[in-house]
Each structure stands twice: as structure tokens, then as C-alpha cells.
Amino acid sequence: xxxxxxxxxxxxxxxxxxxxxxxxxxxxxxxxxxxxxxxxxxxxxxxxxxxxxxxxxxxxxxxxxxxxxxxxxxxxxxxxxxxxxxxxxxxxxxxxxxxxxxxxxxxxxxxxxxxxxxxxxxxxxxxxxxxxxxxxxxxxxxxxxxxxxxxxxxxxxxxxxxxxxxxxxxxxxxxxxxxxxxxxxxxxxxxxxxxxxxxxxxxxxxxxxxxxxxxxxxxxxxxxxxxxxxxxxxxxxxxxxxxxxxxxxxxxxxxxxxxxxxxxxxxxxxxxxxxxxxxxxxxxxxxxxxxxxxxxxxxxxxxxxxxxxxxxxxxxxxxxxxxxxxxxxxxxxxxxxxxxxx
Numbered sequence: 448x449x450x451x452x453x454x455x456x457x458x459x460x461x462x463x464x465x466x467x468x469x470x471x472x473x474x475x476x477x478x479x480x481x482x483x484x485x486x487x488x489x490x491x492x493x494x495x496x497x498x499x500x501x502x503x504x505x506x507x508x509x510x511x512x513x514x515x516x517x518x519x520x521x522x523x524x525x526x527x528x529x530x531x532x533x534x535x536x537x538x539x540x541x542x543x544x545x546x547x548x549x550x551x552x553x554x555x556x557x558x559x560x561x562x563x564x565x566x567x568x569x570x571x572x573x574x575x576x577x578x579x580x581x582x583x584x585x586x587x588x589x590x591x592x593x594x595x596x597x598x599x600x601x602x603x604x605x606x607x608x609x610x611x612x613x614x615x616x617x618x619x620x621x622x623x624x625x626x627x628x629x630x631x632x633x634x635x636x637x638x639x640x641x642x643x644x645x646x647x648x649x650x651x652x653x654x655x656x657x658x659x660x661x662x663x664x665x666x667x668x669x670x671x672x673x674x675x676x677x678x679x680x681x682x683x684x685x686x687x688x689x690x691x692x693x694x695x696x697x698x699x700x701x702x703x704x705x706x707x708x709x710x711x712x713x714x715x716x717x718x719x720x721x722x723x724x725x726x727x728x729x730x731x732x733x734x735x736x737x738x739x740x741x742x743x744x745x746x747x748x749x750x751x752x753x754x755x756x757x758x759x760x761x762x763x764x765x766x767x768x769x770x771x772x773x774x775x776x777x778x779x780x781x782x783x784x785x786x787x788x789x
């Protein structure tokens with residue numbers, strides 16, 4: 448049961464109550480204005496204003512060459528494919544040998560959303576969902592105007608390949624005999640960041656208006672641990688750090704096109720590598736030149752709201768001496784994407 452009560456109040460009392468309520472409302476508004484800066488909504492507004500000011504800040508770039516997109520939001524869909532190859536070559540008992548092992552290629556689909564230059568993305572690997580891909584691979588990348596880096600970790604168990612040894616028949620190596628855990632990292636510093644933009648080619652958070660290039664400083668690192676269960680168990684441990692310099696160039700052949708190419712060779716200044724054959728531990732001595740090379744390429748076509756493109760990142764590591772044992776690591780990643788700005 449719902450009870451409704453109606454009360455009649457004399458007009459003079461009603462006017463007095465309205466005055467009191469008006470004073471209370473005024474006091475609440477004053478108190479609210481003091482509390483408002485602490486509210487979540489006001490904090491979000493402040494964060495938004497700062498992000499917008501940072502996004503629109505052009506004091507450290509030459510807007511004749513580089514510009515921000517006029518829109519705040521970007522939605523991007525991309526497909527990725529990556530691969531890993533390990534090659535060895537050397538001499539044992541005066542007999543030459545070499546081998547080639549390749550992991551299954553990884554393909555993923557991802558969707559990303561960017562707001563004022565900050566991005567969030569979600570990736571899925573259809574082959575892994577169906578149980579056809581058992582490896583684990585993690586990418587983390589950041590391309591800034593001055594500083595940027597690529598970080599990749601891979602735990603691969605599905606290598607297949609072959610081994611050739613002089614005087615013997617080639618041996619086909621099946622899956623599940625080699626497990627490799629690899630960490631690759633590469634960082635750069637861009638000198639001509641006022642006119643040359645890495646993000647324009649790889650994240651599309653900037654737009655390259657005119658052709659420009661830049662010298663780059665580079666720092667590379669690689670760590671690898673491999674276990675081979677074949678005839679006798681063999682383990683490889685490798686840690687390398689390299690320092691070097693390179694060059695990158697953004698070519699703008701037309702108003703809507705951007706072509707990028709860069710190379711960052713680094714010479715290894717710290718190396719610690721060893722192999723264990725059964726119970727025998729054999730250190731591998733440093734042999735100049737040992738290098739880590741990172742190459743990047745991109746092609747981007749864009750309209751007022753849409754953009755399409757392809758990017759490639761290539762890592763190559765050379766460690767050792769062909770007269771005893773040399774190891775080549777090759778890691779590549781290709782991305783095709785389409786995006787819309789609004």
C-alpha cells in the first residue's frame with residue numbers, strides 16, 4: 448500500500464522557508480565550488496587539458512616538415528607476421544660444418560585505439576587459439592621524436608632445419624629438439640627530431656610533410672639461452688651489448704606518401720658466450736667484428752582521414768669466428784595496417 452500525504456502551508460511561512468532554502472542552496476554552491484577541484488570529473492578535465500596542450504605543442508618541431516594530425520582519435524587494424532632463423536658455421540676436427548634452423552612463423556591480428564598520442568591495442572594469434580602455434584612471443588615498442596626502442600622476447604620450441612657436416616650426410620632436424628629463449632632490445636636517439644619523425648612512419652602519431660633525414664645513436668642488446676637435445680645435450684648461453692650509430696630518412700614523394708628507411712649498426716662492446724656439450728663447458732672468445740644490426744622500413748599512404756601502410760623491422764646478430772664457430776641470429780617482423788582518424 449502506498450500512502451500519499453498532502454500538507455497545506457500558509458503563504459508567509461512558505462516565503463520564509465523559500466528564503467532559507469535559497470540561502471542553503473547558495474551555501475551548498477559555494478562549498479561545491481571548493482570541493483569540485485577534488486572531484487574525479489575535474490581531475491579528468493585537467494588531465495585532458497594537459498594531454499591536449501602536450502599534443503598540440505609544436506615548440507620542439509619544425510611544422511614545415513612535421514605536423515600533428517588534426518584529429519584526436521585514431522583507430523587502427525593491423526596484421527603482423529614474424530619469423531626467426533638461427534644459422535651456425537664452423538670447423539670441428541678440421542672439417543667444416545653449418546646448420547640452419549627456423550621457427551614457425553607467427554601471425555597475429557590486432558586492433559588499436561589511440562587518443563592524443565597514447566595508444567592501447569589488443570592482439571590475437573589465430574593459430575595459437577587453434578593449438579597450432581605453441582611458442583610465446585612478446586613485443587613492446589615505443590617510437591618517440593627523440594628517443595625510441597623495440598623490445599622483443601621469444602620462447603620458441605618448434606624449430607626445424609638441417610645440419611651439414613663435411614664428409615657426412617645431411618641431417619634433417621625435427622621439431623622439439625631445440626628450445627630457444629631470446630631477448631632482443633634496440634634503442635635510438637634522433638638528432639634531427641625537429642624535422643625527421645620516426646613516429647610518422649611507425650605509429651602515425653605525426654605526419655611527415657617534407658623529406659628529411661637524421662643521424663641516429665643506437666644501443667642494442669641481446670640475450671639468448673638455447674638447449675639442443677640431439678645425440679648429446681648442448682646448451683648455449685649468450686649475452687651481447689652493442690653501441691653504434693646509423694641514419695634514417697623519410698622520403699615524401701607526394702602529399703600523401705611517406706617512405707622510410709633506416710639502418711642502425713652497433714658493434715658489440717660486451718660479449719659473454721659459452722657452450723656446454725654434455726659435461727664439457729667451452730667458452731667462446733670475442734672475435735672482432737661482432738655486430739648487432741637493426742634495419743627498419745615503412746611505406747605509408749594517407750588521405751585526410753584514412754591511412755594505409757606496411758612496416759618492417761629486421762634484426763641481425765653475428766657472433767663468433769667461422770674458423771671455430773660463428774652464430775647468426777635473424778629476427779624479422781612485418782606489419783600491414785589500415786587506420787582512420789576522427
